[in-house]
Amino acid sequence: MKRVRWSQRDGAGLEYVALDARPDAVVIESTIVGESEADAFGAMYRIECDARWQVTRLAVKLAGGAAIDLTRKDGDNGAAHAWTDASGAPQEGLRGCIDVDISATPFTNTLPIRRLQLQPGERRVIRVVYVHVPAMNVRAVEQAYTCLDADGRYRFEGLDTGFSAEITVDQDGLVVDYPGLFKRIA
Known part of the structure; x- marks a missing residue:
């Protein structure tokens, strides 16, 4: 079990994360x-992942x-990455x-x-479920990650917003420094 804390750069917030990475699943x-x-x-x-993150x-x-x-499931009938809400209703916009x-945590960059295991210089565009806290709005957005070097520096880009930041992560992919937003507490 790994435990990590972050603070908001402006001092207004604090987060505590418990990460349990097992051979068959990851629970945060x-x-x-x-x-x-x-x-x-x-x-x-609470975020639950399979063994491939x-x-x-x-x-x-x-x-x-x-x-x-x-909840996300990969169906046998071609329903790849299909999401449902707590009542089982399909969330087609998140497919x-x-x-x-x-929005309120640096952890979700991990x-x-x-999952992508990018090599230095490699960039990937992905579609993610974005949750704005505290408004609790949910929507799908496009983002990009670029591995800048083997020392744990990545460029994060919010393609829908034009936001970009260079973040630093440790050997486990956990954010150490997110300029302007979050910093890890030792």
């Missing part, structure tokens, strides 16, 4: 106390508020997404970094 649980657009919030999330379930709960519970991105 986290608690966040943060601030976004001057609104303080508390949230918990492909997300199979995402659950996000806002303290005192909304909850999101999504094709493997990874998730929760998912595509571990």
Whole structure:
């Protein structure tokens, strides 16, 4: 079990993550106390992945508020990367997404970094389930990751927004430095 903490660069928030990587699955649980657009919030999330770091379930709960519970399955009838909500209703707008991105945490960068295993100079465009916390809006977006070097530097690009950042990760793909947004606490 690996445990990691991050703080928001502006000092307004803190996150604690417990990462349990087993041979057959990866489970991440986290608690966040943060601030976004001057609104303080508390949230918990749980992400379940298969052994290849492909997300199979995402659950996000806002303290005192909304909850999101999504499951991804690869069907036998060509329903690749099909998502459903907690009641089993299909979420067609999320089809094709493997990874998730929760706005309030740097952890979700780890998912595509571990899954894609990019080589230095390699860039990949992916489609992800994006969850904006605390608004709890869910939509599919396109992002890109580029491995800048073998020392754990990556360029993250939000292709829908034009946002770009160079992030540094450790040997486990966990963010150490996300300029302007998050920093790891030793």
